[in-house]
Amino acid sequence: MWLFFTKALRFGDSTPRVMMMQTAANFAVTAACGVYVFGDALSVQWWMGASLIGAGLVALNVERPEFECEGADHAMGIDEESKKSK
Numbered sequence: 001m002w003l004f005f006t007k008a009l010r011f012g013d014s015t016p017r018v019m020m021m022q023t024a025a026n027f028a029v030t031a032a033c034g035v036y037v038f039g040d041a042l043s044v045q046w047w048m049g050a051s052l053i054g055a056g057l058v059a060l061n062v063e064r065p066e067f068e069c070e071g072a073d074h075a076m077g078i079d080e081e082s083k084k085s086k
Contacts, residue, residue, distance in 0.1 A: 020057040027053070 005022045012018035027050050034040040 016061050020061050023057055024054060 005018070008018040008021040008025070012021055031042060031046075031050075035042065
């Protein structure tokens with residue numbers, strides 16, 4: 001687990017992305033070890049759970065458009081002209 005975390009830290013540009021890469025790598029290694037080392041069969045429920053966790057991680061890491069805050073006066077509907085007339 002620490003190996004994947006340190007490698008993800010090297011390649012990631014932000015902490016949430018690093019956590020997403022680490023979690024995905026841990027799921028992949030866990031699945032591979034379960035199948036090849038222990039002979040486990042991965043059920044549909046396991047795949048659905050892993051998919052939901054992956055989708056949640058992606059949803060948390062999606063780039064959101066940034067907006068520019070124009071100040072409290074703009075939010076309250078006060079413009080520069082009405083301020084000057086007072």
